[in-house]
Amino acid sequence: xxxxxxxxxxxxxxxxxxxxxxxxxxxxxxxxxxxxxxxxxxxxxxxxxxxxxxxxxxxxxxxxxxxxxxxxxxxxxxxxxxxxxxxxxxxxxxxxxxxxxxxxxxxxxxxxxxxxxxxxxxxxxxxxxxxxxxxxxxxxxxxxxxxxxxxxxxxxxxxxxxxxxxxxxxxxxxxxxxxxxxxxxxxxxxxxxxxxxxxxxxxxxxxxxxxx
Numbered sequence: 001x002x003x004x005x006x007x008x009x010x011x012x013x014x015x016x017x018x019x020x021x022x023x024x025x026x027x028x029x030x031x032x033x034x035x036x037x038x039x040x041x042x043x044x045x046x047x048x049x050x051x052x053x054x055x056x057x058x059x060x061x062x063x064x065x066x067x068x069x070x071x072x073x074x075x076x077x078x079x080x081x082x083x084x085x086x087x088x089x090x091x092x093x094x095x096x097x098x099x100x101x102x103x104x105x106x107x108x109x110x111x112x113x114x115x116x117x118x119x120x121x122x123x124x125x126x127x128x129x130x131x132x133x134x135x136x137x138x139x140x141x142x143x144x145x146x147x148x149x150x151x152x153x154x155x156x157x158x159x160x161x162x163x164x165x166x167x168x169x170x171x172x173x174x175x176x177x178x179x180x181x182x183x184x185x186x187x188x189x190x191x192x193x194x195x196x197x198x199x200x201x202x203x204x205x206x207x208x209x210x211x212x
Contacts, residue, residue, distance in 0.1 A: 009035045010049065010050050011053075012053055015058065016053060016057070016061075019058065019061050019064075019088070020088055026087045027061070027084070030079065030084070030087060031052060033110065033113070034052065034079075035049060037106075041102065043077065043106060044056075054200070054201050054202055055202060059202060059204050060084035060166065060204075061084050061088050062195045062199070062200060062204050063085070063166060063204055064085055064089050066164050067092050067164070068137065069092065069093070069135075070092075070095070070135045071085070071095070072129070072138045073094060074097050074140040074153055075141075075144075076097060076098045077103055078103070079106070079110055080141055081141045081166055082094055083096070083107065083116070085139075086111075086116050087114065087116070089118075090116075094118055096119060097122050097124055097126060099123060099124060104121055126156065131156060133158060134157055135158065136161050137157070137163070137164055138154075138156050138157050140153065140166070142166070145174050145178070146165070146174040146182075147180070150163070150178055150181040151181055154181075154187065155185075158211075159212060160211070162209065162211065163208065163209045164208050165206065166205070166206055168205065169205070171192050171205050171207055175207070186211065187209040187210065188209065188210045188212055189209060190207070190208075191207075191209075192206065193205070193208060
């Protein structure tokens with residue numbers, strides 16, 4: 001990365017250290033790697049550098065308290081939210097599911113470099129994942145609309161487990177469009193939680209639902 005590029009990378013917001021606690025150095029290492037290599041490796045666009053912390057890292061970590069047990073991150077891509085959440089929650093077992101080889105390579109590099117012993121990287125599509133016992137929670141961020149996402153993720157969740165998707169401003173419309181999938185896959189307690197109000201410059205919306 002050139003000096004000009006470096007100048008474009010967002011300065012770490014003060015709240016980051018509070019949210020990551022004693023894991024902040026790992027978060028900084030990951031963010032630095034993403035800033036240096038992300039665009040070149042096709043993981044993020046050039047316009048993301050000035051908002052890397054705000055739009056991506058903090059947007060992901062604010063959801064960390066929602067997770068427990070075993071979690072699958074579908075379409076993990078650059079590691080958003082999977083790597084960020086694995087840094088913040090070393091007590092949770094994470095499976096990062098990603099079909100593209102170059103992204104899997106990146107994820108494996110990050111997991112090894114950060115020493116994340118609580119992470120497994122799986123090269124697969126969600127439809128091809130086989131985990132008989134199911135996951136406690138399945139998450140995804142910026143993958144696809146709910147009507148497409150629910151049918152490929154709900155079968156991965158154990159009975160009584162949960163879907164927790166990081167979504168955008170249009171999530172209410174997505175819920176309306178996904179009613180058939182919600183009923184077919186027996187989702188209950190479907191709701192949107194807004195995280196980070198009064199804490200983050202940009203709040204995070206999480207679609208949560210129980211799978212029965």
